[in-house]
Amino acid sequence: MKHETVGMKRDAGGNPLDLHAWLRDVEALGELKEVRGADWNLELGAISELNVKKERPPALLFDEIAGYPKGFRVLTCSTSSPARLSSILRLPVQTTHRRLVDELRDKPRVWQAQAAKCEPVVVQGGPVFENVQKGAEVDVLTFPAPFWHELDGGRYIGTGCSVVTRDFDSDWVNAGAYRVMVHDRSHVAIDMIPGKHGRIHYEKYKKAGEPFPVAIVLGGDPLGYLISGIEIPFGMCEYNYMGAILKQPVAVVRGEATGLPFPSASEIVLEGCVQPNDERPEGPFGEFHGYYPGKAGKAPVVTVERIYYRNNPILMGSPPAKPPNDYSYSKAVMRSSLLHDALIAAGVPEIQAVWAHEIGGARMFNVVSIKQLYAGHARQAGHILNQCGVGAYMSRYSVVVDEDIDPSNLQEVIWAVATRSDPATSIDIIQRGMGSKNDPMYVTYPYDAAFSSKAIIDACRPYDHLDEFPAVAEASKALQDKIRAKWKDLF
Ligand SMILES: Cc1cc2nc3c(=O)[nH]c(=O)nc-3n(C[C@H](O)[C@H](O)[C@H](O)COP(=O)(O)O)c2cc1C
Incomplete structure (x- = not known):
């Protein structure tokens, strides 16, 4: 990863993956709807679920969420239309599935081939550092983490997220979309299925008895969680792959506690470590096929040491459910x-x-x-x-x-x-x-x-x-x- 100091403009040597910029594009497409006054407890989940079953669902931006200050928002259904998905993938805007599939054909092969040359650049500072919580101030429920569905095991702050980890014995940084459940104000559990790259990283730290550093990006340009949610080859960093899509490196900053990189305009980032053998109950939570296939299991728990967030932060929500669902x-x-x-x-x-x-x-x-x-x-x-x-x-x-x-x-x-x-x-x-x-x-x-x-x-x-x-x-x-x-x- 190159270490450079550059400004924070979109074209100044790196793309900060700015959700605010992407939302302006979506507004111009006429595909953004604001919803005021919904409750994080079930309402937000049910509204999003009903919305995504519509023929052309708009993206939903929830504000004035019950019990939360104005400006602490949640975005759902971000990827649920051909026009929005093509804009996220930086393709010419398409309005039909067929054209979008055709437009996308062969691109993953090209992006993968080009990724090695698209290293992210490290920049000094960015909007994500507008607010910082540390020590006793840390409270993940500063943000309106939804209780999405009636049978869920807890409030899931991470659904459309990107969990950033580093390999124990190499420089490989991985970003995977793994669900994140709130335990208390400074603890969250991450569900990483065996074989997923983040899980492979975790198992190595666990075997060595070392704390496992984690940064969890809870919002940003949806390209971040979209690419974190697909199978990128073992050993390849998702930031490189995103750089190939953007035709421009991703601008990242490093967390103070772990040194892990995350996009400089991320909305909300939790940073901390899983202490050795700190595994606690997690789930149940619905799956992409529309069922709760298991009971609560055990998952590694991150002790959150820092929270960074932008002014008026937007939490990205993308919960699985009976399809059609958010993603x-x-x-x-x-x-x-x-x-x-x-x-x-x-x-x-x-x-x-x-x-x-x-x-x-x-x-x-x-x-x-x-x-x-x-x-x-x-x-x-x-x-x-x-x-x-x-x-x-x-x-x-x-x-x-x-x-x-x-x-x-x-x-x-x-x-x-x-x-x-x-x-x-x-x-x-x-x-x-x-x-x-x-x-x-x-x-x-x-x-x-x-x-x-x-x-x-x-x-x-x-x-x-x-x-x-x-x-x-x-x-x-x-x-x-x-x-x-x-x-x-x-x-
Ligand atoms: C919104 C969303 C939520 C996901 N939740 C999980 C999850 O909780 N656990 C998991 O192991 N995979 C989950 N996945 C699938 C992984 O993100 C996907 O397999 C990805 O390739 C994992 O990254 P990796 O290949 O770097 O391990 C989710 C995907 C999406 C798009």
């Missing part, structure tokens, strides 16, 4: 483009579009449309969709449809399944595929390890009967276009 849209877009790239890389021709449905948490119900070229083409696409690297974990149903079906439109997909498949011959079952203990069905499985079965549904017109297959009874595309143009007021 299911961003996952659907990102995984759809990765799956599309993976199918092409595996040599499957004539891929028209892919959609990893939000209702399956962008993992469990994925659809590809193809233009059939040869016998077996549909099964090839379905099996690869189900089993490729980015698709195999928790894949359940993989559906293949013809090119006239929009894979993101469930009505059309299920119509194709209902009318173009023969259950006896159109469904392939894979036994003992890659599952998860997090799967709500896990309780019923007979396996000792995290296996699950998978179904590939070939809902394409049978290739050997293409010529005889009945014609679709609807107005032709040309006629539809003509009618829409002539009867604009009706449509």
Whole structure:
């Protein structure tokens, strides 16, 4: 990481990842709605949950939250529209899923390749240091941490967050989105599933009996938590990856207590250490697939030594719940483009579009449309969709449809399944595929390890009967276009 002293302007050698700047862009898009007077206790969660189920949900900025001063705000639904997600990813603003997925295709490969050259720059000071709490002043409930859902185990201050840690025996800094539950004014628990990079870091400190330094970024430009929430390769720092997206290094400051870096315009940052073996109850909390798959467990607890925050700070909220949920849209877009790239890389021709449905948490119900070229083409696409690297974990149903079906439109997909498949011959079952203990069905499985079965549904017109297959009874595309143009007021 380069050590430089530069000013805090957006273009002065580093991008401070300023949420205030991004909100101005969202306002200009007409996609920001203010909500005043909601209670952090359940109301804020339920309002956000109902909002995100709308066709085009705006981002919600909660202010004047019950019991909190004006200006101590919470932002939810930040990534839930194609326009906002494209602006976060610094892509030309798109208004349809399909265009956004197409725009995104191949970019992750390029960003990853360029990341090594995009080191963050360390700057001296930034808006995040406008307010500092230390020692006895530390109180994480200075901020309106929501109690999101009725069955949650506590107030979750960290959902759309970025947990920054450093490897025990190298300089590798990692930033992961792991949920953070409040224990008391100076203690928070972090849920890092085994295998996650932050967890790997933690286990090394734990083995050595050393305090584990942590900085938790609780708000900022949503690019921060979006990239912290996707699988960036082992050993690579998320700040480098963000730098590749921004085409500009990320400007970071170092925390006084741990020296860990975080974006200089972060909204709120908690800094401290997990003391050796300080693990306490955490959860339950809902998961991306819409269930509480476990009871309260034990998780490492950070003793917070410093809190840094901007004036009028904005806490970023992105709670999981029954989909569509706060972040299911961003996952659907990102995984759809990765799956599309993976199918092409595996040599499957004539891929028209892919959609990893939000209702399956962008993992469990994925659809590809193809233009059939040869016998077996549909099964090839379905099996690869189900089993490729980015698709195999928790894949359940993989559906293949013809090119006239929009894979993101469930009505059309299920119509194709209902009318173009023969259950006896159109469904392939894979036994003992890659599952998860997090799967709500896990309780019923007979396996000792995290296996699950998978179904590939070939809902394409049978290739050997293409010529005889009945014609679709609807107005032709040309006629539809003509009618829409002539009867604009009706449509
Ligand atoms: C909003 C959000 C919340 C998440 N919560 C958790 C969590 O509580 N625990 C966890 O292990 N992974 C969670 N994830 C998934 C991880 O962030 C994701 O797997 C990421 O790749 C982890 O970073 P890492 O690859 O550096 O370990 C969450 C993702 C998002 C987008």
